[in-house]
Amino acid sequence: MTNTATRSLYDEYIKGMQTIADLRYAAAVLQWDQETYLPPKGAPVRGQQIATLSEIAHKYFTDEKLGGQLQDLLAGDNLLANEKRNVELSWQDYSKQKKFPSSFVRTLAEAVNQSFHSWMEARKANDFSVFAKSLTRLIELKKQEADMLGYEQHPYNALLDDHDKGATVQLLDGVFSAIQQPLKDLLGKIADQQPADDSFLQQHFPKDKQWQFGLQVVKELGYDMEAGRQDISEHPFTTNFNSQDVRITTRIDENDLSNMVWSCIHEAGHALYEQGLPPGEYGLPLGEPASYTIHESQSRLWENHVGRSRAFCERWLPVLQEYFPQQLGKVSVEQFYKGINKVQPSLIRTEADELTYHFHIMIRYELEKLLIGGSMTVQDIPGYWNEQYRKLMGVQVPGDRQGCLQDVHWSHGSFGYFPTYSLGSFYAAQFYAFANQAIPDLNGQIKQGNTAPLLQWLRTAVHQKGRRFTSEELCKDICGETLNIEYFTGYLLDKYKDIYKF
Amino acid sequence: MTNTATRSLYDEYIKGMQTIADLRYAAAVLQWDQETYLPPKGAPVRGQQIATLSEIAHKYFTDEKLGGQLQDLLAGDNLLANEKRNVELSWQDYSKQKKFPSSFVRTLAEAVNQSFHSWMEARKANDFSVFAKSLTRLIELKKQEADMLGYEQHPYNALLDDHDKGATVQLLDGVFSAIQQPLKDLLGKIADQQPADDSFLQQHFPKDKQWQFGLQVVKELGYDMEAGRQDISEHPFTTNFNSQDVRITTRIDENDLSNMVWSCIHEAGHALYEQGLPPGEYGLPLGEPASYTIHESQSRLWENHVGRSRAFCERWLPVLQEYFPQQLGKVSVEQFYKGINKVQPSLIRTEADELTYHFHIMIRYELEKLLIGGSMTVQDIPGYWNEQYRKLMGVQVPGDRQGCLQDVHWSHGSFGYFPTYSLGSFYAAQFYAFANQAIPDLNGQIKQGNTAPLLQWLRTAVHQKGRRFTSEELCKDICGETLNIEYFTGYLLDKYKDIYKF
CATH class of the missing domain: 1.10.1370.30 (Neurolysin; domain 3)
Known part of the structure; x- marks a missing residue:
């Protein structure tokens, strides 16, 4: 492949990958909103919206056209080292994602959404049995996932590898x-x-003072508030929609200072x-x-x-x-x-x-x-x-x-x-x-x-x-x-x- | 077409339309977030993410397969009156959207995003000329849009019709x-x-009291806060992600009560x-x-x-x-x-x-x-x-x-x-x-x-x-x-x- 052809192919690859990122990060925005600001009656449709975005992102990512581009780029020799590493890793991801049919991705996303709500109800009832049915279903799907991914020795290895490549x-x-x-x-x-x-x-530590203190700490640690923000959610988490929009959440217990401080950090x-x-x-x-x-x-x-x-x-x-x-x-x-x-x-x-x-x-x-x-x-x-x-x-x-x-x-x-x-x-x-x-x-x-x-x-x-x-x-x-x-x-x-x- | 075939085709049509709605409302969530909570450095990528969702929604909506389903449903005779009206209106929309190539939809979405930022700058500078270039480009695109849509007598009719069918x-x-x-x-x-x-x-009317009053009014008018919420934005607006998640925003001027009250209403x-x-x-x-x-x-x-x-x-x-x-x-x-x-x-x-x-x-x-x-x-x-x-x-x-x-x-x-x-x-x-x-x-x-x-x-x-x-x-x-x-x-x-x- 000529250098010009490589360049134009690499550009196409970037464009394709960014489209997929746009879809995935859009789903992440919807999820962030779900955990912070979503009005309660909006929850059922929100689950469907997130599942749709996941399914479409998966469809785009497993498109044979992308696979072909990746193979052509890997076969060529005009890529810079960084570019080559990108393509290698994308090929790894592509090969892995190709193992899942789109329908499985949607089924899993919907099962997760359903499961999350039943977990919430089970917590309210302080009764694990409320959660048991949907957890059983989810584990069944995760076992299928492990089988699709393939593994040596133990099916759990497939899932470990998914969180930390090489962990067993x-x-x-x-x-x-x-x-x-x-x-x-x-x-x-x-x-x-x-x-x-x-x-x-x-x-007793008043809520608004705790909030201010937490913000002061994370700012001093170097968290750029022009490229992020903090909100309240039931379970603290970090999410990002690109490196210039990285959001954190916290929760505040007025009767326990430690809860907020070290979760903020x-x-x-x-x-x-x-x-x-x-x-x-x-x-x-x-x-x-x-x-x-x-x-x-x-x-x-x-x-x-x-x-x-x-x-x-x-x-x-x-x-x-x-x-x-x-x-x-x-x-x-x-x-x-x-x-x-x-x-x-x-x-x-x-x-x-x-x-x-x-x-x-x-x-x-x-x-x-x-x-x-x-x-x-x-x-x-x-x-x-x-x-x-x-x-x-x-x-x-x-x-x-x-x-x-x-x-x-x-x-x-x-x-x-x-x-x-x-x-x-x-x-x-x-x-x-x-x-x-x-x-x-x-x-x-x-x-x-x-x-x-x-x-x-x-x-x-x-x-x-x-x-x-x-x-x-x-x-x-x-x-x-x-x-x-x-x-x-x-x-x-x-x-x-x-x-x-x- | 048998009744069973009609039913299954109508279900497919619903599924397709809901996928498109999921994409469009996802874009609306991203837009809402942009106007309320987006950290400043996140803006450029956000524009791209919204444009991608718009483009994909348009691609799905103008898929020939949907067009075929709509024609088959219109030709059949087993639909209920409501269902028939849905299909007729979708066909209208489909025929209209088919007039735009996907690339035009993306170009327009990107031009709008660019234009919004240059309008903001122009306002800051109190100088229309800062906005002139991107507005010129946008008007050029809107003229093209009118030409693609087709019109009688005046190109503006095409754009009026788009906001209010039949208006001229x-x-x-x-x-x-x-x-x-x-x-x-x-x-x-x-x-x-x-x-x-x-x-x-x-x-002088303190901000938090104005905020509380505004909320009290909209609640009494019947706005269901379990299916909506109010936030602050520079320009008040209403948006929705389904009928159970309808959000409003307001702005508060501490030196003018009327600004907030009647915009909330x-x-x-x-x-x-x-x-x-x-x-x-x-x-x-x-x-x-x-x-x-x-x-x-x-x-x-x-x-x-x-x-x-x-x-x-x-x-x-x-x-x-x-x-x-x-x-x-x-x-x-x-x-x-x-x-x-x-x-x-x-x-x-x-x-x-x-x-x-x-x-x-x-x-x-x-x-x-x-x-x-x-x-x-x-x-x-x-x-x-x-x-x-x-x-x-x-x-x-x-x-x-x-x-x-x-x-x-x-x-x-x-x-x-x-x-x-x-x-x-x-x-x-x-x-x-x-x-x-x-x-x-x-x-x-x-x-x-x-x-x-x-x-x-x-x-x-x-x-x-x-x-x-x-x-x-x-x-x-x-x-x-x-x-x-x-x-x-x-x-x-x-x-x-x-x-x-x-």
């Missing part, structure tokens, strides 16, 4: 079994000490990643994040390594005291630091500390593996759940709402997502160790409210690379080795030794 | 020339009297129409409004016949006085009624009284006719505009922002829209006269805050008929005759005689 049951079994005992040991040591007091977080971590993706790659793989795992590495890095550090407390406690003099005026930095790092087995994943968090994930991981593998039925979930919470954390689950109905993910059809939270946390520790080496006096900078050097480091190390690398490759690129959980266990040990003095 | 230059020339002198005479009589005092409206009038369209006809013509003109008849009816009536003042002034005791505590119902009905030639259409409003429309109508007819160029607009405002209303235009740049419509590519405001007002007067006859003590009901009987009458007379009739046919159906402007002139004469005592 083998990898996760290894990681979780290696980390479980050290975490249990550490938890035991902490349990022997004087428990941390976080009661100062459970006072978490979502800002996601948003900083999206805002830092290469501009000018709209609709193309290099304009996308590396994986769900790397996405979580960014949110967990900001939430925990930055947001739960002593330096961060030194920066922000005085500000919080201005917002809430009565509630926090007498809390010292040390008290605050210890309080927000209180370790205690608990019921709710999103409110868990950095240590016991991973027990929550392990339970969900095992459950998903059993469900997708076919060795457990949906009816058995509550029993298994409650049993595991008792065994692993010694926690009594009082009802399904605070048990197996707590997370929205399954109702969204997201199986294979939860493990990315743990993997993301482990990568975060590893990346942060390298950032700490690379940035002079990182803690001092955070203490002064200057997180720009950290953001800049992440921009270069992670964000600007888009989807060029898989999680594993990216880790090697940054750290010279693949995932090493000792960074994470070492980080926790240092932190809790310091806090709990053992 | 001949009709409008007739209506406007018949009404101009009576309006001038009436204006002369009013000018001879003591001018009304509306200075109480121009005080106006938009609620539009929204009540959309919420009252036949449910179960999503995506089909019978689920759509009759025309832009009938839409305006609803908004203007609520805004003026209800919202500017003495009965309405009696209902709402006491409430306003509770919200704003200092500003309005001493204003009497008579003062209020006279103040909100002050007649005075002015610069800004949306703030004009019910009488001089139509001079604003006449000027725009003549201008559009000249521009689309090709006997005026864009460069001549400001001169012509200022000259006409001087001649028709004796008003001196101080700059383009308050002159020919005041309305957003042209930047949206809406040519042929303005006349629907006048026609809508005239129909409103005619419909309201019939409602007044049909509903016992309508004024007494309004005074007591009970507009439910009026809404019910409109639901039956107008809303539930969807797009079954053209404006003219609907008027005949309700009133037994076609548009008769004497209802409007009679209404104004009675009202102002009473207020100005001549």
Whole structure:
């Protein structure tokens, strides 16, 4: 192919990919609206509208014409390295999507919508059985999806791979079994000490002041409000419609300050990643994040390594005291630091500390593996759940709402997502160790409210690379080795030794 | 065709139409978001996303397969009357849309987006010349559109017909020339009297209280907030994504109460129409409004016949006085009624009284006719505009922002829209006269805050008929005759005689 022909073909490919992106992001706008502003009676038709956009996007993406273009581009030799990588990744995606008939995509989208509503009702009723039927159907569809995608050894591998290319049951079994005992040991040591007091977080904090504080924090972390916005939703999330429109949501509990603060930082971590993706790659793989795992590495890095550090407390406690003099005026930095790092087995994943968090994930991981593998039925979930919470954390689950109905993910059809939270946390520790080496006096900078050097480091190390690398490759690129959980266990040990003095 | 075949074909037709509706309403959600919540840097890609959805919707709607289905359904004889009407109207729309190539639809959508931004800049600069280039391009495209659509006598007829089937230059020339002198005479009589005092409206009215009041009013008028919501935008508008999700926006000027109040009522009038369209006809013509003109008849009816009536003042002034005791505590119902009905030639259409409003429309109508007819160029607009405002209303235009740049419509590519405001007002007067006859003590009901009987009458007379009739046919159906402007002139004469005592 001549260079001119390659150029014109590549332009056609971009145009096609942008059309698909337009459709997908339009669906994302409709979804964002659904979670923030949709009037209740608008919900049924909205589900249909989103399903239609998904189906059409899929139809466009699996068009043989695009396949032909991709093959021609791959066969040619006039592409720049970046362009070639885009085409390779698109070909990967195309080949994967070709495995799904459009009707399946629509069926799945509709089942998800239906499932989401039945999950909401089940939560209201505090009764898992209300959700069981549509979850059974959804799992049936996810099994079909795994079969269509193909897999080695375990059908769950197909779904894991979809969230983090290369992730497998083998990898996760290894990681979780290696980390479980050290975490249990550490938890035991902490349990022997004087428990941390976080009661100062459970006072009355007026909604509008919380809202203002959250905004002030995410802005200072570098979240560009000219290319984003924050709104209220029932479940905090980040979404984006291009790298110049990246939105976050939060929720505010007037009787618990922590709920809002660290969820804002978490979502800002996601948003900083999206805002830092290469501009000018709209609709193309290099304009996308590396994986769900790397996405979580960014949110967990900001939430925990930055947001739960002593330096961060030194920066922000005085500000919080201005917002809430009565509630926090007498809390010292040390008290605050210890309080927000209180370790205690608990019921709710999103409110868990950095240590016991991973027990929550392990339970969900095992459950998903059993469900997708076919060795457990949906009816058995509550029993298994409650049993595991008792065994692993010694926690009594009082009802399904605070048990197996707590997370929205399954109702969204997201199986294979939860493990990315743990993997993301482990990568975060590893990346942060390298950032700490690379940035002079990182803690001092955070203490002064200057997180720009950290953001800049992440921009270069992670964000600007888009989807060029898989999680594993990216880790090697940054750290010279693949995932090493000792960074994470070492980080926790240092932190809790310091806090709990053992 | 057997009945079974007809049924299955009609179902296919519905499915196809709903897919197109999903795409169009998705574009509407993106547009709503653009006007309310879009972060500034997100604007360029948003324009592209909307253009893509419009182009794909057009592609689906002009698919030969749909055309074939429609012809087969029209040829058969097993359809119910409603179904037949749907198919006839879809065929009309299909035949019209077939005249546009998809590339033209995209070009137009992109030109509109570009034009909107250059209009915004021109307004900022108070300089029409900044807008001239993209307006010229847009008018060129609208002329092409008229040529593609085809027309008799005047190219503007094609664009008028698009907003109100059957409306022509001949009709409008007739209506406007018949009404101009009576309006001038009436204006002369009013000018001879003591001018009304509306200075109480121009005080400081805090934003959040105005917001609450506006919401209270629209709710009492029957706007269902479970199937809608209100937000802030620069230009108030109504949009809908199905009859169960109909949204309005408003703007608030802290130094002018009237701006918010009557624009809320106006938009609620539009929204009540959309919420009252036949449910179960999503995506089909019978689920759509009759025309832009009938839409305006609803908004203007609520805004003026209800919202500017003495009965309405009696209902709402006491409430306003509770919200704003200092500003309005001493204003009497008579003062209020006279103040909100002050007649005075002015610069800004949306703030004009019910009488001089139509001079604003006449000027725009003549201008559009000249521009689309090709006997005026864009460069001549400001001169012509200022000259006409001087001649028709004796008003001196101080700059383009308050002159020919005041309305957003042209930047949206809406040519042929303005006349629907006048026609809508005239129909409103005619419909309201019939409602007044049909509903016992309508004024007494309004005074007591009970507009439910009026809404019910409109639901039956107008809303539930969807797009079954053209404006003219609907008027005949309700009133037994076609548009008769004497209802409007009679209404104004009675009202102002009473207020100005001549």
